[in-house]
Amino acid sequence: MTGWRVSPDGVQQVLTGVDTAATSLVTALTGLSDQLSAAVAGTQSAEVAEAMQAFVEAQTADLTLIQQRIPSARQAVIDATNAVTAGDIEMAATTQALAASAWAPDADAFAHHGGSVPY
Structure with a gap:
């Protein structure tokens, strides 16, 4: 594995299982x-x-x-998942903004070619 990834849907499925087990307990x-x-x-x-x-x-x-820690651990998982998701969104927005700015044409760079880009 070269990286890790958090799936909010997968986390929700696990938490549903935790809720079921906690209720049974x-x-x-x-x-x-x-x-x-x-x-x-x-x-x-x-x-x-x-x-x-x-x-x-x-x-x-x-x-x-155990009964006292289940709700705390559950909330910690929710908070961590939300933080990772927010971080992913922020990184994606930053990357997109940087990529968009890299493609902005610089008119002065093309001035010596008569305003066109040679192929």
Whole structure:
């Protein structure tokens, strides 16, 4: 690969997938507490209850960070894509302006040929 390119449509497709996965994660986590409680109650074991509580406590911080970071990461991707797109537009406009100015005829340059360009 000799370069890189950002496709806003491709970025949008990825973000749609992220939104779907984030929604699924929130849905799964919302019902997790009730499901764990039912599982612990079904075992009627103090050891299982302690182990499940320890597991939940150990994972809660990470899961909370994941939920908090998804919107921030999503916005960072949007901002970066917008910046690249704006930069591409600016570079294209600058390049077009420079190219247009390079082809502007200079009348003095052709004066010694009687005003015409020899072939």
